[in-house]
Amino acid sequence: MIRFGLVLAAALGLGVTLSAEASEAPKAPAQAWPFNGPLGTYDRNDLRRGLTVYRNVCASCHSLHLVSYRHLAGVGFTEEEIKTIAAAVEVEDGPNDQGEKFSRAGRPADRFKSPFANPQAARAANNGAFPPDLSVITKARKGGPDYLYGLLTGYKNPPAGFKVLEGMNYNEYFPGHQIAMPAPLNEGGVEYPDGTKSTVQQMAHDVTTFLSWASEPEMEERKRMGLKVLMVIFVLTALLYGLKRQIWAALH
Amino acid sequence: MTPAPVWKNPIVRWIDYRLPVFSFIHHQLVDYPTPRNLSYWWNFGSLSGIVLVIMVMTGIVLAMSYTPHVDHAFDSVERIMRDVNYGWLIRYVHMNGASAFFVCVYIHLFRGLYYGSYKAPREILWIVGIVILLTMMATAFMGYVLPWGQMSFWAATVITNLFSAIPLIGEPIVAWLWGGFSIDNPTLNRFFALHYLLPFVILGLVFVHLWALHIHKSNNPVGVETKSAREEIPFHPYYTIKDLFGLGVLLFFFLCFVFFAPNMFVEPDNYIPANPLVTPAHIVPEWYLMPFYAILRAITFDIWFIPAKLIGVIAMFSSIVILMLLPWLDTSPVRSARYRPIYKQVYWIFFADCLVLGYIGASPPEGWYIPIGQIATAYYFGHFLIVMPLLGIFERPLPVPESITAAMGMPKEAGR
Numbered sequence: 001m002i003r004f005g006l007v008l009a010a011a012l013g014l015g016v017t018l019s020a021e022a023s024e025a026p027k028a029p030a031q032a033w034p035f036n037g038p039l040g041t042y043d044r045n046d047l048r049r050g051l052t053v054y055r056n057v058c059a060s061c062h063s064l065h066l067v068s069y070r071h072l073a074g075v076g077f078t079e080e081e082i083k084t085i086a087a088a089v090e091v092e093d094g095p096n097d098q099g100e101k102f103s104r105a106g107r108p109a110d111r112f113k114s115p116f117a118n119p120q121a122a123r124a125a126n127n128g129a130f131p132p133d134l135s136v137i138t139k140a141r142k143g144g145p146d147y148l149y150g151l152l153t154g155y156k157n158p159p160a161g162f163k164v165l166e167g168m169n170y171n172e173y174f175p176g177h178q179i180a181m182p183a184p185l186n187e188g189g190v191e192y193p194d195g196t197k198s199t200v201q202q203m204a205h206d207v208t209t210f211l212s213w214a215s216e217p218e219m220e221e222r223k224r225m226g227l228k229v230l231m232v233i234f235v236l237t238a239l240l241y242g243l244k245r246q247i248w249a250a251l252h
Numbered sequence: 253m254t255p256a257p258v259w260k261n262p263i264v265r266w267i268d269y270r271l272p273v274f275s276f277i278h279h280q281l282v283d284y285p286t287p288r289n290l291s292y293w294w295n296f297g298s299l300s301g302i303v304l305v306i307m308v309m310t311g312i313v314l315a316m317s318y319t320p321h322v323d324h325a326f327d328s329v330e331r332i333m334r335d336v337n338y339g340w341l342i343r344y345v346h347m348n349g350a351s352a353f354f355v356c357v358y359i360h361l362f363r364g365l366y367y368g369s370y371k372a373p374r375e376i377l378w379i380v381g382i383v384i385l386l387t388m389m390a391t392a393f394m395g396y397v398l399p400w401g402q403m404s405f406w407a408a409t410v411i412t413n414l415f416s417a418i419p420l421i422g423e424p425i426v427a428w429l430w431g432g433f434s435i436d437n438p439t440l441n442r443f444f445a446l447h448y449l450l451p452f453v454i455l456g457l458v459f460v461h462l463w464a465l466h467i468h469k470s471n472n473p474v475g476v477e478t479k480s481a482r483e484e485i486p487f488h489p490y491y492t493i494k495d496l497f498g499l500g501v502l503l504f505f506f507l508c509f510v511f512f513a514p515n516m517f518v519e520p521d522n523y524i525p526a527n528p529l530v531t532p533a534h535i536v537p538e539w540y541l542m543p544f545y546a547i548l549r550a551i552t553f554d555i556w557f558i559p560a561k562l563i564g565v566i567a568m569f570s571s572i573v574i575l576m577l578l579p580w581l582d583t584s585p586v587r588s589a590r591y592r593p594i595y596k597q598v599y600w601i602f603f604a605d606c607l608v609l610g611y612i613g614a615s616p617p618e619g620w621y622i623p624i625g626q627i628a629t630a631y632y633f634g635h636f637l638i639v640m641p642l643l644g645i646f647e648r649p650l651p652v653p654e655s656i657t658a659a660m661g662m663p664k665e666a667g668r
Contacts, residue, residue, distance in 0.1 A: 038512050066330045132524075136330060139515060140523035218333065218340040225341075226511025230504060237500030244493045251288065251485060 028143050028150025028173045041220050042213050044076050049192050050210025053203045056190045063114035066135035067214050070108040074217055082108045089113040127167045129180030138215040145212045152204035155183035285484035286491055287472035289656050295498035296360040303353045308451050310346040320444035322437045325400035326525045344514040350392050351517050352506045354540035366599055368587030369471040375579040377464035382576045384457045387450055394447040396538060401522030406535045408435050417562040474659040475588030483656040542613030543606050547571050549617050550629035574636045581636050583644025591650040595643055602635045
């Protein structure tokens, strides 16, 4: 029942000290995302560039295992483009009818290929730290896209007197300020096909847009449908109110 | 009760002669006599029922694509969001529907508190209502566990561990609840089974609730029983249209959340897959359980030989059970707060106390939050055990109108 002691401590007090420490990091400033607001949508160019950043930088450490290549069709990628993107990776498949595993080129129905075979391998390659899957990352952090953007642009020199542990990096917005992920974005780190200059801010903006889409691929359809449904309900409710008035007026 | 109409359709007549479903519906939903002066606060009973039906329907569809296994539950929920047609809509309706359900039920309950709807002869109706609330809480808690995120796992851990506070048999009970020595696959499986079962238990309880309601009919804002046919109107069309309009308003607000802020009530941590090795900094239940969570945590001291934790658990369950005793704790013969000048104020103080408890439940138990939570908890019980019994004795009620029509300023009927 050691576990229980821990839990109760967490529930009744200990967790408090933890959270007090963890909440030290300042709130990342809000960005003007084009996908904010009830009519917001993902900027298609940002998304394409964001995919480039993810594939060239983040994908060497982070999986995106809930997203399939075919899902890209939802944001305007053509079938041909998707096939090319998928075919760029080798995936292990099988067993075939000889009972053997084999590798083949990726297909649109495959999930984004994970960089590591298992969590242990991921830790082993990252100094014992686990790079989390990024499929729902903006839903999984307070502040969502603002936090992600803040994190990616928040690498700084530590303030005087702040001891950064061996293998850790100082980050302004990461809770506790010490993060195992080395600054992933560096000026000119990727070459954008559309010729946009790849500053850290630009790449952070783009990959955040891409990962926001990965977290909430239904968002655009959701908002569009929401607007229609709410309009219908509004009119219907107004009519029902009129009807109610009329029916009750007959009451003496 | 007016006799049922003679059914014209021969098939309907044939069936109704053997099994009077049509007459039953007619008596209970069409010409069912209802006080004519019900305010919009009376909408929330039927609204709760409709939300329950929405929850059952979306829940059944979700269960078709959900996998109750620790390795697959989290991903299967996200798969529903991405790969099932309109899966995101169904899931977000279900997820936010739980909040809507509690909003409606809490308003319904506070309506009952204000107008004394729990008083004779409606005590059993009220008690069944509280049992429904308890069952809802259990159901909602188990539903929260199913996506198997961090909050799911740790809320399950904290809540099931409460039972270990029971002396002697506590630990075996916890192992029995878990189906093992830790929260694991058997726990998730049984929670899923129960989460599917309990809503049907609630439906059964709602039937009993309505049965009891239809014996003595609705209370009303004046708090005196209907005395003449003139004070009653048939449920249909008057209240069917009023309820439909209310439903439109509720759906409008509810769907604003579903479509534009679907994750407003979710802790982001629950989008991190469950990890028994990492304790979240701050374990919190959903908002609708916060006041009870605050009461649980308010007890930070042992009393004599009883450990604080056990008292906390007892206090939490008592805070709901005590509602069942309210018909006897409230000693005032007057139902409606309209005619109880002091109770009217006490009512709002109690309401504020519940809000404070909710706020404390959501806050970390540190600093000033602890004594405030303790005072609010003490007041919660004081309201029921001290204020309500004494108020009935010392409060001087305003003159209560002799009938609904009198209260509405309608002329007395001739010849009655």
